[in-house]
Amino acid sequence: MVKEQQPPKFRRAPPTVRREALIEATLACLRKYGHEGLSVRRIGAEAGVSPGLITHHFPSVSALIAASYETLSMSLLHSIGRHAREADVSPRERLQRFYEAWFAPALIEPGLFNTWLVFWSMTSHDAGVRAVHDRTYAAYRAALESLLGQLHRSEGVPRFRLRPAAIALAALLDGLWIEASINPRTFRAAEAVALCEDWTSALCEGAFPSLLVAPRSLGRRRAGRGMRQ
Amino acid sequence: MVKEQQPPKFRRAPPTVRREALIEATLACLRKYGHEGLSVRRIGAEAGVSPGLITHHFPSVSALIAASYETLSMSLLHSIGRHAREADVSPRERLQRFYEAWFAPALIEPGLFNTWLVFWSMTSHDAGVRAVHDRTYAAYRAALESLLGQLHRSEGVPRFRLRPAAIALAALLDGLWIEASINPRTFRAAEAVALCEDWTSALCEGAFPSLLVAPRSLGRRRAGRGMRQ
DNA sequence: GCTGTTATTGTACAACCGTATAGCAGCGTG
DNA sequence: CACGCTGCTATACGGTTGTACAATAACAGC
Numbered sequence: 001m002v003k004e005q006q007p008p009k010f011r012r013a014p015p016t017v018r019r020e021a022l023i024e025a026t027l028a029c030l031r032k033y034g035h036e037g038l039s040v041r042r043i044g045a046e047a048g049v050s051p052g053l054i055t056h057h058f059p060s061v062s063a064l065i066a067a068s069y070e071t072l073s074m075s076l077l078h079s080i081g082r083h084a085r086e087a088d089v090s091p092r093e094r095l096q097r098f099y100e101a102w103f104a105p106a107l108i109e110p111g112l113f114n115t116w117l118v119f120w121s122m123t124s125h126d127a128g129v130r131a132v133h134d135r136t137y138a139a140y141r142a143a144l145e146s147l148l149g150q151l152h153r154s155e156g157v158p159r160f161r162l163r164p165a166a167i168a169l170a171a172l173l174d175g176l177w178i179e180a181s182i183n184p185r186t187f188r189a190a191e192a193v194a195l196c197e198d199w200t201s202a203l204c205e206g207a208f209p210s211l212l213v214a215p216r217s218l219g220r221r222r223a224g225r226g227m228r229q
Numbered sequence: 230m231v232k233e234q235q236p237p238k239f240r241r242a243p244p245t246v247r248r249e250a251l252i253e254a255t256l257a258c259l260r261k262y263g264h265e266g267l268s269v270r271r272i273g274a275e276a277g278v279s280p281g282l283i284t285h286h287f288p289s290v291s292a293l294i295a296a297s298y299e300t301l302s303m304s305l306l307h308s309i310g311r312h313a314r315e316a317d318v319s320p321r322e323r324l325q326r327f328y329e330a331w332f333a334p335a336l337i338e339p340g341l342f343n344t345w346l347v348f349w350s351m352t353s354h355d356a357g358v359r360a361v362h363d364r365t366y367a368a369y370r371a372a373l374e375s376l377l378g379q380l381h382r383s384e385g386v387p388r389f390r391l392r393p394a395a396i397a398l399a400a401l402l403d404g405l406w407i408e409a410s411i412n413p414r415t416f417r418a419a420e421a422v423a424l425c426e427d428w429t430s431a432l433c434e435g436a437f438p439s440l441l442v443a444p445r446s447l448g449r450r451r452a453g454r455g456m457r458q
Numbered sequence: 459g460c461t462g463t464t465a466t467t468g469t470a471c472a473a474c475c476g477t478a479t480a481g482c483a484g485c486g487t488g
Numbered sequence: 489c490a491c492g493c494t495g496c497t498a499t500a501c502g503g504t505t506g507t508a509c510a511a512t513a514a515c516a517g518c
Contacts, residue, residue, distance in 0.1 A: 012484055012495050035264060035350055040476065050497045055477065057495095110353045117350045121264055123411050124339045133411060167408070167416055168424040174407060175400025182352050182362060187396055195397040198437035199428075207436035208427035241465055241514055269506065279467050284507065286465095 010049075019057050019067075021047055026068040030118055031111035038065060038118060066128040069119045073136040076107075081143055091150035092200065098147060099196040102173055103180065103189040113181035141166045151204065158206040159213045165203060168211075172199055239278075248286050248296070250276055255297040256344065263343035264350075267294060295357040298348045302365040305336075310372055320379035321429065327376060328425040331402055332409065332418040342410035370395045380433065387435035388442045394432060397440075401428055 013021070025047035029037035037043070040061060044051040058064040084098040101107075122129040144166040151157055176192045206212055242250070254276035258266035266272075269290060273280040287293040313327040330336075351358040373395040380386055405421045435441055 008484065009482090010484075010496060015495085018495085034353065039474080041474085051476085052478090052498075053496060061476070114350060114353055117346050120407075120411065121343060121346045121350070124263065124343055130412075137408070137412070137415070164416070164420060164424060167420075168401065168405075168427070171404025171408060171424075172397065172401050173404070175402070175404035176397075178349075178403060178407075179366070179396070179400060182349065183359075183366070186366070187393070191393060191396075194439040195393060195400075195437075198397070198439050201438055202431035202434075202436035205431075205436050207431035207434050208424075209430055210423040210427050237514065238512090239466060239514075244465085247465085268504080270504090280506090281468075281508085282466060290506070 015057060018053070022049075022054060022057060022064060023068045023071050025049075026064055027072055027115065030068070030115040034111075034114035035118055035121075062122065062126045063128060065119070065122060066126065066132050069129060069132045070136065072115065073119075073132075074139070077136075077140055077143060080107075084147060091147070091154060092204070095147050095151065095200055096193070096197060099173075099193045100189075102177065102196075103192045105189070107177070108180045108184060108189065110181060113178070137170075141170055144169050148203075151200070154204070157204045160203065160206070160208065160211040161213050165208075165211050168208075169196075169199065172196060244286060247282070251278075251283060251286060251293060252297045252300050254278075255293055256301055259297070259344040259347055260340035263340075264347055267347060291351065291355045292357060294348070294351060295355065295361050298358060298361045299365065301344065302348075302361075303368070306365075306369055306372060309336075313376060320376070320383055321433070324376050324380065324429055325422070325426060328402075328422045329418075331406065331425075332421045334418070336406070337409045337413060337418065339410060342407070366399075370399055373398050377432075380429070383433070386433045389432065389435070389437065389440040390442050394437075394440050397437075398425075398428065401425060 022043065025043050026038070029043050029046050031037075033042065038061065040051040040054045043064075044054060047053075054061065054064060058067070080098060080101040083101040084094045089097075119129065119133070123133050124130075141163075145162045148162055148165050148169070152159065152162070173196065176195065179186055180189070180192060202208060203211070251272065254272050255267070258272050258275050260266075262271065267290065269280040269283045272293075273283060276282075283290065283293060287296070309327060309330040312330040313323045318326075348358065348362070352362050353359075370392075374391045377391055377394050377398070381388065381391070402425065405416075405424065408415055409418070409421060431437060432440070
């Protein structure tokens with residue numbers, strides 16, 4: 001009987017780290033293969049693990065997707081927000097840095113876009129994924145509201161309603177990000193940033209009538225049509 | 230030999246109308262089942278036709294998707310544009326009607342959103358679908374440029390660069406449409422229209438610095454950073 | 459009414475999917 | 489060194505998928 005010193009067939013890991021590794025593998029697969037990437041076999045191969053392990057650690061594959069969604073979106077929001085939170089610059093400049101981080105090359109990438117499409121396409125079927133979206137979008141909007149709120153208290157900036165302002169800015173950012181992801185040749189990153197900066201300028205000048213809060217006297221035309229705060 | 234008068238097993242159709250019927254069935258399937266809907270068997274069942282017919286009329290399934298993409302997006306653009314093109318109202322009001330059509334209940338529907346997600350997710354893999362996107366997005370932007378161009382020549386509206394303005398407006402519309410499609414409870418249609426109207430107001434007041442063309446003298450801060458027209 | 463064209467069907471194929479489950483094996487514990 | 493817990497593998501199952509291809513039958517032209 002020859003005593004072959006062969007390496008172990010697999011290594012054990014505590015559930016927490018294995019779960020995290022599976023989430024990371026899932027994100028890698030979605031990035032590389034898009035919709036075709038969310039198969040248990042492909043994810044297992046990416047993580048160097050058998051397909052059965054996934055159903056062992058997650059109740060179903062959609063639960064794994066939901067967890068991956070939460071991980072990625074919080075990671076991105078934190079990473080982008082860090083650029084805006086550093087140093088002591090003016091609120092206006094903080095926003096600009098946020099925009100620049102948003103349209104940085106790392107974010108404008110087909111893989112990331114395809115990953116997001118998979119998440120979005122599951123919101124209608126899976127309640128768990130939809131819950132993650134709602135929580136994530138709320139956090140994203142809260143970050144924007146925070147940045148806009150600082151602007152709020154600057155010299156010469158009229159008061160405006162934060163929530164709809166953040167909704168509009170989020171929409172503008174998303175829309176530009178999508179087109180840039182699908183076809184990077186439509187416009188350059190600097191142009192996208194300039195368009196967002198324009199939006200900020202208009203906000204600071206009070207050029208968005210329905211966002212202004214209680215524009216008593218001084219008849220700006222079309223003084224808002226009652227959006228709820 | 231009994232002469233049974235049984236109906237024919239199938240009916241022949243000229244390639245053109247069969248192709249169109251298949252496209253219609255594809256759109257119905259995508260609307261109902263999303264990503265799961267683009268299988269030859271499901272589409273065939275929807276059209277009351279055998280699965281093999283699809284590969285007979287289309288070189289591949291992705292060609293069918295591309296054709297469906299083109300059909301739907303042109304149909305939508307035309308349908309929405311019709312509301313804005315009718316009667317003789319002011320350019321400003323034309324834009325508002327466009328916004329209202331954009332956020333009408335028929336457009337804010339999970340089925341339509343999921344259909345769009347399928348199209349988007351194929352742009353990275355399939356060259357044909359990407360070509361359709363580019364053509365479609367250009368037509369969409371051209372429609373916006375036309376509407377904005379009319380605004381352009383109104384009294385008191387400063388000159389601005391059409392192309393980037395249309396890009397920004399398209400992004401705002403898309404972003405709002407997406408969030409409304411995923412979670413209709415985030416905001417109401419009227420709020421989305423108000424946010425777009427705000428954007429128009431700011432544009433007319435010249436509150437978007439980088440969009441202004443040749444703002445000679447009159448030092449507005451941050452006079453654009455050279456976006457190409 | 460017969461014939462030829464061809465749109466259409468039906469089936470076979472190989473590959474893939476998610477889930478369930480029985481048993482192997484790493485590794486902490488004694 | 490042996491034991492046992494349990495993370496993990498491997499396989500089987502019934503289902504799906506897109507494509508290929510031979511056979512069939514609708515229907516127009518003669």
